[in-house]
Amino acid sequence: MIRKQLPFATIAVLALVAAPLLLEPFRLSLLAKYLCYAIVALGIGLAWGQGGMLTLGQGVFFGLGGYSMAMYLKLAEGGGLPDFMVWSGVEELPALWTPFANPVFALGMAVLGPVAIAVVLGTLVFRQRVRGAYFAILTQALAAAMVILLVGQQGLTGGTNGMTNFLDLFGADLAADSTQRGLYLVVAGVLGVLYLATRQLVHSRFGRLLVAVRDGEDRVRFLGYNPATVKTVTFAASAGMAGLAGALFVPVVGIISPALLGVVPSLELVVAVAVGGRHALAGAVLGAVLMGYAKTAFSEQFADGWLYLQGALFILVMTLAPKGIAGILGRWRSARTT
Numbered sequence: 340m341i342r343k344q345l346p347f348a349t350i351a352v353l354a355l356v357a358a359p360l361l362l363e364p365f366r367l368s369l370l371a372k373y374l375c376y377a378i379v380a381l382g383i384g385l386a387w388g389q390g391g392m393l394t395l396g397q398g399v400f401f402g403l404g405g406y407s408m409a410m411y412l413k414l415a416e417g418g419g420l421p422d423f424m425v426w427s428g429v430e431e432l433p434a435l436w437t438p439f440a441n442p443v444f445a446l447g448m449a450v451l452g453p454v455a456i457a458v459v460l461g462t463l464v465f466r467q468r469v470r471g472a473y474f475a476i477l478t479q480a481l482a483a484a485m486v487i488l489l490v491g492q493q494g495l496t497g498g499t500n501g502m503t504n505f506l507d508l509f510g511a512d513l514a515a516d517s518t519q520r521g522l523y524l525v526v527a528g529v530l531g532v533l534y535l536a537t538r539q540l541v542h543s544r545f546g547r548l549l550v551a552v553r554d555g556e557d558r559v560r561f562l563g564y565n566p567a568t569v570k571t572v573t574f575a576a577s578a579g580m581a582g583l584a585g586a587l588f589v590p591v592v593g594i595i596s597p598a599l600l601g602v603v604p605s606l607e608l609v610v611a612v613a614v615g616g617r618h619a620l621a622g623a624v625l626g627a628v629l630m631g632y633a634k635t636a637f638s639e640q641f642a643d644g645w646l647y648l649q650g651a652l653f654i655l656v657m658t659l660a661p662k663g664i665a666g667i668l669g670r671w672r673s674a675r676t677t
Contacts, residue, residue, distance in 0.1 A: 355527045364516040371523040371591045373631035374530050376608065377624045378584035381530070382577030383612045384623030385537055389546065390573045391553030392470070395605050396478030399485045400453035400578040402600030404585030406489075407452065409502040409595045410436055411445035416506055423497040433495055442509070449586035450579045457578035461571035468567075470556070479602055486601040501596025508590045519591070526587050530624070533580060538620055540576075549573055607634075614656045616665025625664060 358370055379397055386392045413421040420432060439445045460481070464474060489496045496502070511518045540546050552559050552566045559566050589595050598604075608627065615626020633652055637645030660667045 355531075358527075359520050359523060364519055367523050368519050368591060369631075369635060370628075371519070371526045372588065373628045374523075374526045375584045375588040375591060376611070376631050377627040378526075378530050378533060378587070379581045379608055380612050380615070380623040380627035381533055381537055381620060382580035383608060384617055384620050385541070385580075386573055386577040387609070387612065388617035388619070388623065389541055389553065390549050390570060392570060392574060393472075393475040393609070394478045394574070394577065395475050395602070395609060396480075396482035396485075397577070397581045397608055398482050398600035398602070398605035399478075400457065400581035401585040401588070401604075402485060402489070402595070402597075403452045403456070404449035404582030405589045405595035405600070406496065406502070406585075407439065407445050407449040407582075408586040408589040409505070410439040411442055412505040412508065412589065413502060414440040415442075415508075421502070422504065423500070423502065424494060427494045427498075429494045435495065446586060450582045453578040453582035454575045457575040458571060461574045462567070465567035465570045465574075479605070482600070482602050482605050486597045489597045489600075497596070499597060501594060501598075503594040503596075505590065505593055513590055513593065522587070522591050526591065529583065529587065533583075534620060534624060537576075541620065545569070545572075610653050614653060614663055616663030618662065619665035619669075622663050622665025629664070 359367060362370065379401055383394060383397055386394050414436065419425075420429060424432075439448070464477065469477065489501075490499050492498070505513055507513055508518065508522075511521070513519075541549075548559070548564060549569055552564075552569050556566045559569075585595070585600075588599075607630070611626040611630035612623045613626070614630055615624065616622025630649075630652075634645070634649055637648045641648060656663060662669070
């Protein structure tokens with residue numbers, strides 16, 4: 340297994356290390372953004388590919404992490420109320436915002452907040468044996484409700500515009516090339532650590548139990564295990580990854596808004612995982628990076644029709660390779676060894 344993963348790992352490490360040397364700051368920042376999406380895709384690959392839970396609302400957890408970090412960055416600027424609160428007529432800092440002046444609390448909430456919500460939701464849903472399309476629709480509805488809530492709370496969240504104009508992070512100028520290069524390395528490092536940890540989890544006894552739940556939940560229950568607990572833990576882990584990705588995304592891109600965490604962005608992430616190959620963690624990561632790049636390239640070259648090209652790319656891959664790019668590479672590798 341290690342020998343099979345070695346070529347991918349070598350290429351990935353070389354590419355990530357060489358990127359700061361080969362790419363201009365703007366392109367490097369775009370790559371960092373794609374890697375943030377790849378962290379979310381890794382969680383989707385764990386929940387959907389390994390556990391069979393099609394989650395269409397990862398944007399909710401991504402947004403919770405992003406807003407937690409954005410609240411800290413706004414308060415760290417000093418100078419009284421955040422700009423959007425002044426424009427909204429807020430005269431005093433809401434009590435909800437006060438703890439986020441502490442960076443440890445903000446980072447903790449970026450991860451633990453999504454995990455807590457996923458645990459509560461998973462406990463309620465999986466105990467009732469809700470699964471398949473019903474679970475997917477439920478998570479999609481959660482994403483839609485989250486957007487409505489954020490838009491309606493103009494004074495707390497910035498409404499439709501969200502939050503932007505962040506100046507510095509821990510004293511470093513976010514507009515400086517050196518800061519963006521450092522953020523890229525942090526994002527790449529976090530993705531690498533999470534990938535290795537998730538891969539270890541998948542190949543552990545818990546991972547085998549998770550796959551068994553996916554393939555035959557009733558059989559696992561008859562053997563004395565509780566599938567609801569297994570699925571809840573997995574769902575919570577994927578939510579925590581999405582929250583951490585959102586926290587990293589904000590200083591990299593410089594904005595967080597409801598448009599980035601609704602139903603459509605959540606669906607795009609699921610499509611990216613499907614294109615890469617949902618049964619392979621590396622495929623989920625690769626799919627997120629490739630779809631992010633394709634979205635940027637298509638929008639730059641074909642401003643009026645890039646959505647159609649992106650959809651055509653998805654249809655092409657799913658028609659010719661239902662198991663995604665990882666499936667194509669797997670067949671090619673098998674053909675070489677026979």
